Amino acid sequence: MVRWIMALAAILAFHPARAEVDEIRFAQQFSMGYLQFNVMKHQDLLAKHIAALGLPAVKVTWITFNGPDMMNDALLSGAVDIASGGMPGLLTIWAKTHGTAQEVRGVAAMSQQPLLLNSRNPAVRTIRDLTEADRIAMPAVKVSAQAVLLEMAAAREWGDAAYDRLDKLTFSLSPPDATGGLLAGGGDFNAAFTVPPFQNMQLKDPAIHTVLSSDDVIGPSSGGTAWTSKKFHDANPKLYRAMLDAMQEASEFIAAHPKETVAYYAADTKMRIDTDLMEGLLADPKFKYVLTPRATLRWADFMHKVGRIKIAPDSWKDLFWPEIYDRDGS
Secondary structure, eight states: OHHHHHHHHHHHHTSOOOOSOSEEEEEEOSSGGGHHHHHHHHHTHHHHHHHHTTOOOOEEEEEEOSSHHHHHHHHHHTSOSEEEEOHHHHHHHHHHHTTSTTOEEEEEEOOBOOOEEEEOOTTOSSGGGOOTTOOEEESSTTTSHHHHHHHHHHHHHHOGGGTTTTGGGEEEOOHHHHHHHHHHOSSSOOEEEOOTTHHHHHTTSTTOEEEEEHHHHTOSOOOOEEEEEHHHHHHOHHHHHHHHHHHHHHHHHHHHOHHHHHHHHHHHHTSOOOHHHHHHHHHSTTOBOOSSOOSHHHHHHHHHHTTSSSSOOSSGGGGBOGGGTTSOOO
């Protein structure tokens, strides 16, 4: 028996661990909220941490989406493995799949940053000034962080029963297109609720001003998050660990190397980005790139109260897989 065990150990020593899957597919968005993914791609960090765990190389694929709707559909269909988006996107799919074989939970938070509703209508100084003549572009109606923030603001202004009072003014448009249209003026919309750096690029036009900030509505909270299915999480424990380690290293890289991070983002978006402006944003203490979730229940409590989700988590840990439970989340 001893000889058999030693022989088996020798065989395993000469055969490296097999990867659970041979490809991992990430879904990302246009926002600065997911810069860890840009860094991971350009620094090849996932390959580094996969190798450190003794796994063979894995193909990494990056797919860009505008908003959480199609991304969540792709995750449930198995077309992507890791999704990213705002907290409402995670809460929506978590509540939809809770207790099922398709259960989805968060991998980790990714960032905190204010989201701004900007307008070029000089008569609109607060949301109370919005009228039927105003149209608001946002990444996705109903389910995006911007959509839920506008509903939170409406509930605060007119009462919970009127939380969706401004929904009729909103429509879906990608942040780059919304920014181009708002800066051009004269189109069929005069306001945009987008993401950095696009919202900040808009404000360089003196005709555009901020009507509402997420900080005024919900305070500092996790904006960008990543999530995955139970199927992927349970079947790929080593690859999952390598991914979390890569995300952590990427977070530290962002803090130490803002100029390189901005260059990676500009290269990936393939758009003209004001790099000086973006570097300035990374120096702003309101912009944080950490994996620890913050203020998740503020989003959840509101969405449950108005019926956006049918169940609510009792703790932030209900929303995330256990690998980050040692963090001081909220």
